[in-house]
Amino acid sequence: MLERPADVTRLARLFHALSDETRLRIVGKLLGGEMCVCNLTDALDAGQSRLSFHLKALKDAGLVSDRREGRWVHYALNPDVLQEIKNFIGSVREGAARCC
Amino acid sequence: MLERPADVTRLARLFHALSDETRLRIVGKLLGGEMCVCNLTDALDAGQSRLSFHLKALKDAGLVSDRREGRWVHYALNPDVLQEIKNFIGSVREGAARCC
DNA sequence: CTGAAACATCAAGAACGATTGATGAAAAGG
C-alpha cells in the first residue's frame, strides 16, 4: 500500500486530519451521533470560527460529512474512511510483526 | 478513549508522526525489515539530514526503534504502537457504525 | 594518528497550520 505515491499522499492527508487535538475531540463528540456546530462549540468550549476551521479540515479529508437542516448544519463521522485507516494500520502491523 | 485529555494528546502525536509523506515512505521501507540510514537515503532519494530529522520524529513518537551496530544505526518498526493506533481506530469505527 | 564513513545536531529560511476577530451568506421569525 505504501509503494504507490497516491496512497502515500492520501494517507498523509488522513493522518494530518487526525493529528490535531481539537479535531480529535470533535471526533470524540461525534461518536455519540451527529451534532450541529452550535452544540460542538458548547461541548468543546471553542470559538465558532475555530470549530468551522477544523470541521472543514475533517470534511476535506473525508472523515466527516455535513447535512444542512434549516439554520443548522449537522456533522457526522464517515465510517468508511475510518475503515480505510484501520486497514492500513492492520497491513503495516502485519508486516512489522513478520519481520521485527 | 477520546474523553481523556492525555489520550487525545498521545493520539495527536502519533497521528502527526504519520502525517508526513517522507515518514510514511520510511515506514513503507521498514516493512521489509530493519534498515540503516544509508540504505534509506538510497531507497528514498532523500538527503541524510532530512532523513535523520524524520527518523527522529518517528522515534520520538515511539513508532520506530534504533539499534547501533558499529558505524551503522539500524531502524525498525515498533509493532506495539501500531497496535495501539489500530485499537483506537477500531473503537472509533465501532462507535461510528453504531450511530451513523 | 589520520582520514573517511555514517549519522546526529544545529542554524537560517521557507512553508505551513492554527487562532482570533471581523465580515459575509443563508435561513427563519416577527
Added chain:
DNA sequence: CCTTTTCATCAATCGTTCTTGATGTTTCAG
C-alpha cells in the same frame, strides 16, 4: 422588509514544522 441565528470565509498574526547546508561525533580502517 428587518433582525436574529447559525455557520462559513477572510485577513492578520503567530507559532510550528520542514528543508538545506554546515558542523559535530562516533567508529573503524589504514
